[in-house]
Amino acid sequence: MLALSTQSADAAVKFENIAKSSLSTNEEQTDYDDVTTYNNFYEFGTDKRSPAKLAHRMTTRPWTVEVSGECEKPKTWNIEDILTGFQLEERIYRHRCVEAWSMVIPWVGFSLGDFLKVHQPTSKAKYIEMRTLYRPEEMEGQKSGLFGSSLNWPYREGLRIDEAMHPLAIFAVGLYGEHMPNQNGAPIRLVVPWKYGFKGIKSIVSVQFMEEQPLNTWQEQASREYGFYANVNPYVDHPRWSQASERRVGTLFGREPTLMFNGYEEQVASLYSGMDLTVHF
Ligand code: MTE
Numbered sequence: 186m187l188a189l190s191t192q193s194a195d196a197a198v199k200f201e202n203i204a205k206s207s208l209s210t211n212e213e214q215t216d217y218d219d220v221t222t223y224n225n226f227y228e229f230g231t232d233k234r235s236p237a238k239l240a241h242r243m244t245t246r247p248w249t250v251e252v253s254g255e256c257e258k259p260k261t262w263n264i265e266d267i268l269t270g271f272q273l274e275e276r277i278y279r280h281r282c283v284e285a286w287s288m289v290i291p292w293v294g295f296s297l298g299d300f301l302k303v304h305q306p307t308s309k310a311k312y313i314e315m316r317t318l319y320r321p322e323e324m325e326g327q328k329s330g331l332f333g334s335s336l337n338w339p340y341r342e343g344l345r346i347d348e349a350m351h352p353l354a355i356f357a358v359g360l361y362g363e364h365m366p367n368q369n370g371a372p373i374r375l376v377v378p379w380k381y382g383f384k385g386i387k388s389i390v391s392v393q394f395m396e397e398q399p400l401n402t403w404q405e406q407a408s409r410e411y412g413f414y415a416n417v418n419p420y421v422d423h424p425r426w427s428q429a430s431e432r433r434v435g436t437l438f439g440r441e442p443t444l445m446f447n448g449y450e451e452q453v454a455s456l457y458s459g460m461d462l463t464v465h466f
Contacts, residue, residue, distance in 0.1 A: 198364040200273060200293050208353060209277035210448070215288035217361050219435040224368045225282065226387055227336055228317065228324035235326075240367035242323045243388065248372050254313075254394035257305035264372045268358060271295035275362070276355055278378035280385075281417050281447045287431040292376055293359030298350040306346065306394050314343045314399035315375060316391045336402055342375065342386035343399035343413065345456075353378055353452055356389070379449040381415045412466040416457065417447035421466050 226236035228243075248264040273295055281287045301313065319339035321327040327338045348354065357376045358365055365371040370387025377384050383403050393399075403411035410424055419429045419442065430440040446453050457465070 199362055200359055200364070203293055203362065204272065204274045206274040206276045209275065209291075210279055210289060211277075212279065212289045214277060214291055215280075215433070216435050220288060220290055220360060221366050221368060223434055225284075225382065226368055226370070228326045228338070228340070228388075229368070230326050236368035239325055240371075242325075243318070243320070243367050243371070244323060245367065245372045245388075248390075250373065250389060251391045252304050252393075253391070255307045255310035255396060256394045257307065258303065260304060267300075267356075267373065271299060273358070274355075276357075276376070278353075278376060279447050280376075280378070280382055281431060281443065283381040283383055283411070283415070283423060283428075285426060285428060285431050285443075286434050287443075288434050291361055292355065292357040293362065293365075294355035294357035294376060296352065297354040297356050297375070298352065300356060301346075301349060301392075301394075304394070309396045310394035311346055312343055312395045312398050313346065313349050314341060314393045314395055315386050315389050316341050317386055318388045318390050337405055339390075340386055340402045341399065341405075342384055342401045343395075344375075344377065344384070345398075346394075347456055348377070351453060351456065353449060379417060379446040379453045381417055383411065384415045414457075414462075414465050416453075416462065416466075417443060418445060418462055418466065419443040420445075421463050 222237040223233045224236040226240060229236040229239040249261050250267065251261045253259045273293055275291055276294055277289060277291045279287060280290045317340040319327065354377050356373050358373050360369060373389050374387040375385050375389065398413060401413060404413055422428050428443055431443045432440055
């Protein structure tokens with residue numbers, strides 16, 4: 186049974202009977218405190234520590250996710266029906282930010298492909314676009330001029346449909362066996378472990394099947410620096426810094442080499458065969 190949720194943060198509410206996934210890494214997990222206090226969630230400021238301080242202001246109940254666009258069965262879900270409607274698993278994934286730090290996070294989530302298929306996408310559905318909640322009264326960073334952030338809200342992200350259907354792509358609803366802390370994207374966020382963290386859009390309120398490739402927030406903001414694909418690639422540097430190595434948050438060691446597709450090359454490389462990854466970065 187899932188515990189009934191309150192108006193605010195879901196954190197510390199435990200999930201029960203979560204299956205363990207064979208797709209998990211057995212690398213050492215990043216401490217809970219680091220995972221939940223070192224965040225990028227610009228809706229709550231650009232400082233890594235701000236989301237943990239301010240995200241409790243976001244109301245996560247009631248919460249709906251509207252699925253629309255090129256599909257036979259559009260639907261607006263209550264989050265409760267998502268939490269009980271799909272097989273939740275623990276997926277321990279490497280998490281690599283474009284800023285060249287990384288973590289290992291035990292997510293609780295379910296297959297994005299399973300979720301999408303329920304809506305019966307049409308043959309025109311070549312992409313999906315997801316959007317984050319827009320609620321400036323609860324999200325300080327969405328008020329113009331604050332924190333020096335000028336993103337065009339709401340935060341948007343996209344995936345090609347075959348990427349979205351890949352077994353490694355999940356919607357995550359928790360971490361460390363508990364409901365998702367607000368600062369990590371409660372109550373539901375995307376996790377695509379072979380891509381840079383900015384693809385992992387938080388606090389999702391809509392999913393749209395599209396025929397054309399959508400424009401994601403960071404690509405719109407700085408297209409020379411952030412592309413649509415955002416695949417982790419140590420051979421294609423960010424224009425302002427190297428992507429060849431990374432700092433594992435919370436460890437005392439130096440930097441470690443970044444792996445192609447964040448270590449998921451065997452599973453995902455075929456999605457990009459024949460593509461020039463220096464162009465489609
Ligand atoms: N989603 C929204 N809505 N707003 C954001 O600012 N930041 C992205 C991504 N999703 C972001 C977002 C970036 S840059 C990263 S690295 C990851 O969230 C960070 O996820 P974490 O804080 O759970 O580690």
